[in-house]
Amino acid sequence: MAVTLQAADKGDTTTLDETLSEAGMAEAELVGREAESRPEDTPRVNVNGIEELVTDKGYHSGAVVRRVKSYEVRGYIPEKKQKGGVTGRASKRNRGRCMPIGGGCAAATARPY
Numbered sequence: 655m656a657v658t659l660q661a662a663d664k665g666d667t668t669t670l671d672e673t674l675s676e677a678g679m680a681e682a683e684l685v686g687r688e689a690e691s692r693p694e695d696t697p698r699v700n701v702n703g704i705e706e707l708v709t710d711k712g713y714h715s716g717a718v719v720r721r722v723k724s725y726e727v728r729g730y731i732p733e734k735k736q737k738g739g740v741t742g743r744a745s746k747r748n749r750g751r752c753m754p755i756g757g758g759c760a761a762a763t764a765r766p767y
Contacts, residue, residue, distance in 0.1 A: 666712035674725065678704050706730065 658676055660669045684699045704727055711732045722729035 666710070667715055667718050670709070670713060670718060670721070674704060674707065674727075 658669065658673045660672075681699065681703060685697065685701050688697055688699050706728045707722055707725075708730045709732075711734050714731045714734050719729065719731060722731070
């Protein structure tokens, strides 16, 4: 898990790559540390890297949904309220998997992007 503090003038969608990169580096560091301290034990950290990404609705846009798909991570991105009810295909696939619950996002089915 990674949490980053970004400047107020940066939008959510512009900081996604940096946050995901930092999470990957943190996880790789944990895998290395665990391998050194317990080489014979089964890893407790996911050695496959980042597999899922959970964001708030500030990240929801067609471009971000497509970018997350290209990263080969499973994305949970709640939709923003649409003006006029216009949604794209990527948004509809996301809706099939995520639904807002208490401001968060929970998996509705097991379909990846």
